Amino acid sequence: MKLDLLGDRQRTHYCGELRKSHAGRTVFLAGWVARRRDLGNLIFLDLRDHTGVIQVVCNREVSAEVHAKAEEIRAEYVVGIEGEVVLRPSDTVNPQISTGEVEVMARTLLLLNEAKTPPFPIEDDIRTSEEARLRHRYLDLRRRRMQHHLRLRHRASLTVREHMTAHGFVEVETPFLTRSTPEGARDYLVPSRIHHGHFYALPQSPQLFKQILMIAGYDRYFQIVRCFRDEDLRADRQPEFTQVDVEMAFPQRDVLFDIIEQLMEKLFALIEAKVRRPFPRLSYDEVMERYGSDKPHLGFGLEWKRVNLPEGAGEKLHVRQPIKVLRVPGWATAARSQLDKLQDLARANAADWFSYAKVGDSEIQSPLGKILGEEAVRTLAAGAEAGAGDLVLLLGLKSGSGAPGPQQRLDAASGELRLELARKLDLIKPGEWNFLWVVDFPMFEYDEKAKRFAAMHHPFTSPREEDLEKLESDPAAVKARAYDLVLNGSEIGGGSIRIHRPDIQKRVFSVLGLTPEKARERFGFFLDALECGTPPHGGIALGYDRIIALMAGESNIREVIAFPKTASAVDLMCDAPAPVDPEQLDELGINIKN
RNA sequence: GGGGACGUAGUUCAGCUGGUUAGAACGCAUGCCUGUCACGCAUGAGGUCGCGGGUUCGAGUCCCGUCGUCCCCGCCA
Numbered sequence: 001m002k003l004d005l006l007g008d009r010q011r012t013h014y015c016g017e018l019r020k021s022h023a024g025r026t027v028f029l030a031g032w033v034a035r036r037r038d039l040g041n042l043i044f045l046d047l048r049d050h051t052g053v054i055q056v057v058c059n060r061e062v063s064a065e066v067h068a069k070a071e072e073i074r075a076e077y078v079v080g081i082e083g084e085v086v087l088r089p090s091d092t093v094n095p096q097i098s099t100g101e102v103e104v105m106a107r108t109l110l111l112l113n114e115a116k117t118p119p120f121p122i123e124d125d126i127r128t129s130e131e132a133r134l135r136h137r138y139l140d141l142r143r144r145r146m147q148h149h150l151r152l153r154h155r156a157s158l159t160v161r162e163h164m165t166a167h168g169f170v171e172v173e174t175p176f177l178t179r180s181t182p183e184g185a186r187d188y189l190v191p192s193r194i195h196h197g198h199f200y201a202l203p204q205s206p207q208l209f210k211q212i213l214m215i216a217g218y219d220r221y222f223q224i225v226r227c228f229r230d231e232d233l234r235a236d237r238q239p240e241f242t243q244v245d246v247e248m249a250f251p252q253r254d255v256l257f258d259i260i261e262q263l264m265e266k267l268f269a270l271i272e273a274k275v276r277r278p279f280p281r282l283s284y285d286e287v288m289e290r291y292g293s294d295k296p297h298l299g300f301g302l303e304w305k306r307v308n309l310p311e312g313a314g315e316k317l318h319v320r321q322p323i324k325v326l327r328v329p330g331w332a333t334a335a336r337s338q339l340d341k342l343q344d345l346a347r348a349n350a351a352d353w354f355s356y357a358k359v360g361d362s363e364i365q366s367p368l369g370k371i372l373g374e375e376a377v378r379t380l381a382a383g384a385e386a387g388a389g390d391l392v393l394l395l396g397l398k399s400g401s402g403a404p405g406p407q408q409r410l411d412a413a414s415g416e417l418r419l420e421l422a423r424k425l426d427l428i429k430p431g432e433w434n435f436l437w438v439v440d441f442p443m444f445e446y447d448e449k450a451k452r453f454a455a456m457h458h459p460f461t462s463p464r465e466e467d468l469e470k471l472e473s474d475p476a477a478v479k480a481r482a483y484d485l486v487l488n489g490s491e492i493g494g495g496s497i498r499i500h501r502p503d504i505q506k507r508v509f510s511v512l513g514l515t516p517e518k519a520r521e522r523f524g525f526f527l528d529a530l531e532c533g534t535p536p537h538g539g540i541a542l543g544y545d546r547i548i549a550l551m552a553g554e555s556n557i558r559e560v561i562a563f564p565k566t567a568s569a570v571d572l573m574c575d576a577p578a579p580v581d582p583e584q585l586d587e588l589g590i591n592i593k594n
Numbered sequence: 595g596g597g598g599a600c601g602u603a604g605u606u607c608a609g610c611u612g613g614u615u616a617g618a619a620c621g622c623a624u625g626c627c628u629g630u631c632a633c634g635c636a637u638g639a640g641g642u643c644g645c646g647g648g649u650u651c652g653a654g655u656c657c658c659g660u661c662g663u664c665c666c667c668g669c670c671a
Contacts, residue, residue, distance in 0.1 A: 128605070
């Protein structure tokens with residue numbers, strides 16, 4: 001097939017913008033053929049670019065040459081069309097497309113390129129396997145949905161840069177080839193050719209660099225930056241992902257929260273969504289009790305309460321105090337099988353005691369009635385503030401199960417049950433944006449396996465000033481000046497006020513079991529910097545992919561990343577990772593085992 | 595590392611308690627068609643049933659292993 005050259009022709013309009021007002025104009029359009037409808041001497045082409053679709057008419061009586069070329073055209077061929085925009089005959093107007101009142105009478109058709117028959121149709125709402133989409137990502141990205149997502153992402157990045165700049169933040173780039181810090185996530189390593197046996201690491205985040213920029217007097221810093229973590233993937237986790245990284249000197253938490261809340265308001269305005277400010281703030285302890293999660297979805301009620309069973313009941317039932325109770329409004333009609341499923345879910349989450357009470361107008365029905373007496377069950381239901389027609393769930397841990405962290409286990413199970421109930425009862429409404437700050441995280445969590453404390457956020461997070469004296473004596477009770485930003489049950493950001501004093505930094509390292517020598521070996525450069533006039537500082541990192549995904553209405557961040565990886569961290573399009581030539585390995589001084 | 599779901603034509607899927615030549619829709623090819631827009635009509639091509647092994651007279655179907663995709667747990671300071 002003979003192809004035409006584009007020459008010096010320039011596109012005059014995009015396909016999707018043509019309207020009645022363009023009638024009579026001669027235009028030159030360029031794009032992909034979405035569909036061809038061949039009626040014999042009359043051929044219709046749907047020409048597509050990223051703005052939309054326009055119908056092109058190839059009539060043998062108008063141009064035999066155009067018609068002959070149109071006969072050869074197939075889906076996804078690349079063409080240029082010169083012709084006149086004309087009003088469609090009134091009975092052939094297509095109200096389903098925005099350009100449906102007009103069409104282009106082709107006078108010239110440039111056949112710019114052919115295309116193989118695509119493995120899947122380039123259309124919206126076409127179910128195609130993830131595998132096929134990722135393998136042929138260039139075709140998947142051609143679809144309107146992906147075009148929309150990536151263009152939304154672009155506008156969001158402009159919004160971030162405008163907003164942060166307006167608040168005096170400066171974007172500074174930090175290295176991708178940096179030093180491995182074994183704390184935290186597994187690093188991606190890059191071997192050094194010049195220094196055999198030495199490795200760079202790709203940053204898990206620019207944490208230390210941004211703190212050093214504070215020390216260097218950059219005052220307010222931000223960066224839209226790629227981060228790398230060699231950990232297993234999830235719907236909301238890719239090995240490389242993007243953060244909006246923010247840090248400020250002389251921080252007041254409320255000032256930072258306000259800047260971020262305003263940013264969220266502007267971002268969600270891009271999708272015409274209203275955001276209520278200020279965002280609620282709840283302590284870690286509170287959300288764990290009420291929602292059983294450190295990233296609760298606030299879009300529906302269902303709040304747990306910690307209560308004690310009546311005197312002696314704990315012993316009778318062999319249950320630890322306290323238990324948790326939850327009122328499920330209007331679900332006294334729950335079927336036995338549904339309750340059994342909830343019990344299974346509780347057990348699967350290591351909460352091995354489960355019961356319930358169905359509150360009627362005058363009676364109350366519960367398996368506990370026989371053991372505790374109806375009055376005790378009523379007291380429990382009242383504790384859950386349940387009324388007629390409500391169901392009360394009771395969740396606890398059997399006594400004698402000696403596993404550690406019982407309260408945490410109970411909380412975690414209660415959170416899972418809460419989410420399952422919300423799904424089952426269809427309480428999660430789309431189009432609502434429930435932001436939340438979770439504050440006052442514990443400073444440390446005890447690592448049972450390693451038999452030591454680990455930083456819950458990271459080792460540079462400042463303890464609350466009032467907790468400083470407990471740092472060594474009772475680490476578990478120390479709260480950090482750390483906070484997470486949560487949206488509809490997703491953690492979309494996290495940060496803290498940092499330690500700016502070397503003496504406190506050293507004490508925290510010591511609690512973490514890091515000897516001064518080890519600390520110096522790993523973070524020596526940072527400790528040196530810390531001693532050179534470090535201002536109080538703090539910041540936050542926002543999960544950019546997750547935010548865009550929520551804005552786009554997607555539950556998987558792959559949908560807002562141009563070239564993502566599969567659940568096994570493979571790029572199906574370019575087949576990475578892949579073996580390399582022995583010469584390349586040799587140059588790096590690397591032998592592959594076995 | 596563990597658990598679950600899936601894997602059949604280019605695509606999305608059906609295929610019963612194992613039984614003759616593995617089907618459908620869309621797509622694709624060829625022909626006809628001047629107002630279609632998911633064009634229509636006619637004809638046709640297209641399959642290592644993910645891969646390997648086993649059971650059986652006989653396996654898309656049962657068993658074992660393996661690979662891939664998705665979701666979850668662990669992991670993600």
